[in-house]
Amino acid sequence: MVISLTFVAARSRAHGxxxxxxxxxxxxxxxxxxxxxxxxxxxxxxxxxxxxxTWPATGTDVCPTCLTHAR
Incomplete structure (x- = not known):
C-alpha cells in the first residue's frame, strides 16, 4: 500500500x-x-x-512553520 501526503492551501484570519x-x-x-x-x-x-x-504557496504571507514542515 502506497501512502502519499497531499497538502492544500488554507487562509487564516487576521487576529489582533x-x-x-x-x-x-x-x-x-x-x-x-x-x-x-x-x-x-x-x-x-x-x-x-x-x-x-495550491500548496506550497508563494509570497511573503506564508506561515514559516507550515512552509518548513510541509515540504
Whole structure:
C-alpha cells in the first residue's frame, strides 16, 4: 500500500496584531471532497481551506512553520 501526503492551501484570519497567512493542511481525502470549511493546519491553527490556491504557496504571507514542515 502506497501512502502519499497531499497538502492544500488554507487562509487564516487576521487576529489582533497578526496578519492573515497561508497555511498548509494535510488531507487524507480527495481535494474535491473539501468544502471550504476550517481545517487544522500543519502548524496547529484553524484555517479555511481553498482549492483556488495550491500548496506550497508563494509570497511573503506564508506561515514559516507550515512552509518548513510541509515540504
Amino acid at each position: 496584531p497578526t496578519a492573515a497567512l497561508w497555511h498548509a493542511v494535510e488531507v487524507h481525502r480527495a481535494p474535491d471532497d473539501l468544502d471550504g470549511a476550517c481545517e487544522l493546519t500543519v502548524c496547529g491553527v484553524l484555517a479555511r481551506v481553498t482549492t483556488e490556491r
